[in-house]
Amino acid sequence: MRRKKLPKSTAIALIVGGDLVLLLLGWFMLVSPQRATARSNATAVQATEVQIEQARAPVVQPSAVTQPKQPEIRTAYLYKLSKAMPTTTDMPNLLLELTQVVRSAGVQLLQISPTPTDPLTGATSITLSVSGDFYSVTDLLYRLRSLVAVHNGVLDVSGRLFSITSVSLTPSGTGRTLNGSVVLSAYTFGAAAAAAAAAATPVPADTSGSTTGTTTTTTPAASADTAIGH
Numbered sequence: 001m002r003r004k005k006l007p008k009s010t011a012i013a014l015i016v017g018g019d020l021v022l023l024l025l026g027w028f029m030l031v032s033p034q035r036a037t038a039r040s041n042a043t044a045v046q047a048t049e050v051q052i053e054q055a056r057a058p059v060v061q062p063s064a065v066t067q068p069k070q071p072e073i074r075t076a077y078l079y080k081l082s083k084a085m086p087t088t089t090d091m092p093n094l095l096l097e098l099t100q101v102v103r104s105a106g107v108q109l110l111q112i113s114p115t116p117t118d119p120l121t122g123a124t125s126i127t128l129s130v131s132g133d134f135y136s137v138t139d140l141l142y143r144l145r146s147l148v149a150v151h152n153g154v155l156d157v158s159g160r161l162f163s164i165t166s167v168s169l170t171p172s173g174t175g176r177t178l179n180g181s182v183v184l185s186a187y188t189f190g191a192a193a194a195a196a197a198a199a200a201t202p203v204p205a206d207t208s209g210s211t212t213g214t215t216t217t218t219t220p221a222a223s224a225d226t227a228i229g230h
Helices: 008-056 075-084 091-104 134-146 191-200 209-229
Strands: 108-114 123-132 148-151 154-157 162-171 178-187
Touching (some): 091 108, 123 134, 134 162, 134 178
Antiparallel strands (some): 108 123, 162 178
């Protein structure tokens, strides 16, 4: 039986289709794996270059740990501190200094009322009753605050250390004059530490309780009888 001959166009289409199949197979089997290998090689090259750059970079030595510098204590600082906060209240000099500051501000001092020094804190509360215009009273407050100050890290002391607690101003009824009441505190150094040390000192136990009790009950009676007899 004689086979039927394929048309020429069909034969050409089969040949072209076969060539395309061969090209696709060659791409997937040969070219595509090589591209993946090329990408892997490029990544490895980049990683190697980064390692080389890191190796070439200068090694930074860790800085040594420096201890904080202790502040230098000078004799002048101790003298200034003792001037700002003396070890005793020294009430006469304290009142004299306040009087001079008030006069230098151009304010009239009506009354000055100190209170006893607190033994626990070493603070002495003082009330100043003054009279003057607003600018003079403001200048007084500035002068009180400026007696002890710090300028560029240096302690500057020209008098006692005062902290202003409260200020009240009321019109006097004559022109621009105001009546002011300034409550401030002055301080002594070492009072709180001494009070704390005294509180921490143990009190010795009384071992003669019974004998002392007997003596204290009989002695007052005898003293009273003696006083009545005389």
